[in-house]
Amino acid sequence: MDYDALAAELRKVRENVAGVTDTVIAASDGIPILTDVAKNVEPSHISALAAADLGIARQAAEVVGLGALRQTVVFGSEGYMAVYSISRTALMVVLGDKGLNLGRLLHETRPAIERIGSIMTP
Amino acid sequence: MLRVSGNAGGVFHLHEGVVVAVESAGSPGVETLLVSSGVISAQEWYAALVESVAAGSLRDALVARGSVGPAEVEAVALAALHDGAFATAAGDVEECVIDTESTDVPLLPANGIAPALLLEKVAGLLDALTVPFSPYRDRLVPGRRTPSSEERREIVAHATGRRSARDIAFATGRSLHPVTAEISRMLGEELLDIAPPATAFSFSHWGLPSLRPRAPGPGSGKELDWTTTPWPPNCGKSERTSPE
Known part of the structure; x- marks a missing residue:
């Protein structure tokens, strides 16, 4: 796997969206693949939570008839956790502080996810 | 309103020729300024938000609670306005769009400042930085x-x-x-x-060789799909449903 190319994509997301604090690419079963996180963030915990979160959100979207899942976001009083599906086998997590602009994040992550998806497809 | 897209970007709310609020992802908003400075508690802020529906405005609801005066609310709203404009100008600006149809209203508008005056003030703040650096890109x-x-x-x-x-x-x-x-x-x-x-940037990886599911031997030219993998996997007996 081309980790340098994946790292460049994660770096772009954090550089181009004010408020993004940490990023993680994980397998959809919750195993971390590549992380850029602060010391207080445990990559394996975040990956496992994101996998569960994405699974539930995807099922909710399907059961309620909301179409294809684009993102699922946890809103906290101090920040956000957004989870995106990269493919059936991988996901991306973005953590942000309370100033994060979610619209801007979606605008930046949508093309990034496509590129990450093609980097991960051998 | 004027929407400035970019990083951090911002939204300038205009009313009768003056700027009444600027919101940006680059600067803490009125809520953070009021709550972090200890002027009001987070509970009071949320209670005022609920009460603002009946009171007509958040400003009236905050003042009616008694813990903050009208002059202080105006000072915080104006500080947030200036800071939002500075945050927008200090970052990358990709596009500016005037939106006359939007019904978005700022939470706590200030009495307002003339656009030319705001521009002059922000230019002055940017020029006054002793050592120039980016408040977004430089860590x-x-x-x-x-x-x-x-x-x-x-x-x-x-x-x-x-x-x-x-x-x-x-x-x-x-x-x-x-x-x-x-x-x-x-x-x-x-x-x-x-x-x-x-x-x-502190990248770490665990050296996963690949995310691909088990593939059949070389030369077959066919791949297994996740959905066709028998459960439990690796059970020793091949019951694959995909064509071999």
Whole structure:
């Protein structure tokens, strides 16, 4: 796997969206693949939570008839956790502080996810 | 309203020829400024939000609660307006769009400031930075020297190498401009340094060779799909449903 190319994509997301604090690419079963996180963030915990979160959100979207899942976001009083599906086998997590602009994040992550998806497809 | 897209970007709310509010992802909003400074508690803020429906405006609801006066509310709204404009101007501007149809109203509008005056003020704030740096792209680490004041020590404590001036402003609940100006002076006094990329970004991976599911032997030219893999996997007996 081309980790340098994946790292460049994660770096772009954090550089181009004010408020993004940490990023993680994980397998959809919750195993971390590549992380850029602060010391207080445990990559394996975040990956496992994101996998569960994405699974539930995807099922909710399907059961309620909301179409294809684009993102699922946890809103906290101090920040956000957004989870995106990269493919059936991988996901991306973005953590942000309370100033994060979610619209801007979606605008930046949508093309990034496509590129990450093609980097991960051998 | 004027929408400025970019990083951090911003939204300028205009009313009768004056700017009444500027919201930006680069600067803490009125809520953070009121709550972090201890003027009101988070509970009071949320209660005022609920009461603003009946009171007609958030400003009236806040004043009616009695813990903050009208002059103080106006001062905070104006500070947030200036800071939002500074945050937008200090970042990258990709596109500016005038939106006359939007029904979005700012939470706490100020009495307003003429656009030309605001522009002049923001240009002055940007020019006044002792050491020019980006409050978004440049991330900070402690410098060679140790600061003596409490305020500066707090900034250094937040300079983990991953945080920019904007991130430190949000972490401390203070406006972007004063934090950026202070960091600019501290860079000049070697109390802070710009973090190298290896510190600003800390990538780790676990060497996973591939995410692909087990594939049939070479030469078959066919791949297994996840859905066709028998469960439990690796059970020893092949019951694959895909054509071999």
